[in-house]
Amino acid sequence: MPQMPSSNDISIVLGGEAGQGIQTIEQLLTKILKLNNLHVFATKEYMSRVRGGSNTTGIRVGSHPLQAPVDRIDLLIPLDKNVLPRLQHRITEQTIIAGDREALKTDLNVIDIPLKKLSIEFSAEIYSNTIALGLILALLKTDALIMKKYIGKHFGEKGDKVVELNIRAADLGFKQGHKLIENGTVSFPELSISDIQNDIMINGSEAIAMGAIAGGCQCITSYPMTPGTGVITFMAGVEHDFELIVEQAEDEIAAINMAIGAWYAGARAMVTTSGGGFDLMTEGLSLAGMLEMPVVIHLGQRPGPATGLPTRTEQGDLELALYAGHGEFPRIILAPESLKDAFYISQKAFNLADKYQVPVIILTDQYLVDTYYNIPPFDINQLVIESCVIETDENYLRYQLTNNGISPRGIPGKGKGLVGVDSDEHDEAGHITEDLELRVKMVDKRLKKLTLIKESVIPAQIYGSSDSPTFVISWGSTNPIVREAVTCLGNKDLAQIALQQVYPLPGNLRHILLSAKHTIIVENNATSQLGKLILRETGFQIDKKILKYNGLPFTVEELMHAISETIS
């Protein structure tokens, strides 16, 4: 298997039961590393339970921006005995395992850090997490002072006693780590630092929610469903500041109908959900198509069918998003690949919905919404709210037939006109009709908008040389993983085509594909849904597929291996 260069980053995995506090270590560790001017990338793999089970968090620390998970584990901190058997396939001779040897009951080579014993003097076992934190920070040769200051800040609200105990526990771990370096037991490569003090650290849900706020979203109505819930939770947390209406609906059917009602009355609204909830929204989606009502839907994918694997990831709902809803009407499906793009694409989604009066679906997945890393702060100065709402006059007709299919959108109470909308086929005033000639005109009018929509599709991005003989195609959250794999392979004959809009497909895609000798598609699903869509839309049949559908995202090494196998 091709090995990826590991001198620029270190891969740490923390594992433990739900409720054991690995989230706290993760939170502190990632932030303290960033304060040390190191790039950090964290991804979770959680079981669908509140207590017990076996959860892991992977953290990559490096001297350059990181946006993809790896298989390699340089440092493993197992907090309970279930972690090692579960990660067996990822543990190599190079993996350093540090933990409570007695509690772990393993034949593997474990550097004994008797966390339990050490934490006795702190009167609570929970301090063993803080000891582990100190240990990791020492092994990565970070600054002890930054650690102590940050712990002080983090636990500040819990009182001086808690702060003091945590600092002492971290210090204890730090000294243990230091010893391991001094006596040569552990030696990680030196990571060079770059000034990233200005960077922000967020996760995918936050990026989408902030993008929505920047897109003028005034209202979110949803029903909780992992991994869609993070977006509404974040928005609820800031609803007072941003003057938002946040309502938990009785079901997803209500949620989407509420959002459509809100847009009708002149607000910008969104819903957030996952596959099952989206299924329930499909009649509402069709309603938005018929009413020509803008609406923004965040669909965070998880593996189905049905309840599937609630806390894992998949790119299995592209076809759902594409074909959901009866009847024929245009829609837009966006698939951001990174936190930065999640923000700007969510912002843009509201303007697109408003402009074309169509549903806009932001298609993400559990992996993307839960990833957490540092990125430069968003530049919001350039952002604009492009509202297309007009003031109506006496003769206003909501569905006035126009050349491009877009009828100016009025709202009740603004102007001298009346605004009527109907889920039945309707005339220009929105009144129910069975005039079949008019029916044809209305269908044509609605479908015509797709031509316009195609003019502002996010173009396919090529990474590598555009005259490479082989292209690797991917979409959404899988893009950065493919990118790193392709980069690491260092093969000049290989380039990546990355899509962040999957419907309509970018106009330049067919042209790029036609220039390739070999094409490989990488998708986090079992049937290559994008491949099928590309075939349908462009007539282009992609040669090879690399597919993964066990509920986990791809890793860099896995893709390096699969891609080189495929091309050889």
Add this chain to the structure above:
Amino acid sequence: MNYEMGKIDIAWCPGCGNFGILNVLKRAVSELNIDPHNLVLVSGIGQAAKTPHYLRANFFNGLHGRALPPATLIKAVNPGLHVIITSGDGDMYGEGGNHFIHAIRRNPDVTAIVHNNMVYGLTKGQASPTSQLGFVTPIQVDGVFEEPFNPLAVAVSLNASFVARTSIHNLDLSLNIFKQAIQHKGFALVDTFTPCISFNKINTRKWYEENTYVIDGSHDPTNRNSAFSKACESYPWPLGIIYKSPAKLSFEENLYIYKNNNKPAINREVQWDKLKSLIENKKILSPG
């Protein structure tokens, strides 16, 4: 105010009770001086749900069963609008039953007029949730044996803000109740008996006349227990205001954005400065 649509083709059977409801509704909004520009009629799908097409105002004729969710948010994002829902018994109590329960709990300041003809008119005569026991239809060939849905009792049990029943054979009572319901702050339910002359040969206008009575002054609509027993009465069915829950805050009043500021949500702008500091706060700056 002019609520007339002019010459239009109305899709109801001559003699249908919906005509009476439409006329009374027009009189109610006219006597209350509601500007059609600030009025939104919301409905689902069915014969009753066509009402918004026949009264000059803004309208949102959505999906079958889904009138309440959009109505709730239309009012929430622009509380200056008057929102009246006109839909059928199947629409509100069957397909939309879950929304019915939760709209009552949410208590938006909207009025729901349910044209209760105890049948599915539009789809040609199947049983509705309020069809009475023994009602025979092409699907319920042995007659309905499911317990009929009692919207008033459900509403009272949920401590609904305003619960009333009228029957369109009594125009004066209907006008009076519609007006009170529209003026009431909070969710107002008016279950309105109406004959479907084509598909319900049992519950005819004469049947409604003979099987209802108007509640007199001895009923205290603010007493929930007696309201509940009133709501459970049948043969004859009581007409009038069954229940009014004492001073409840409406959904809009409960929303934080309106606590100290009446500006409708639709006119609120992006708080760019706050967004800047929200982003700034994600920087994880070194303490001290």
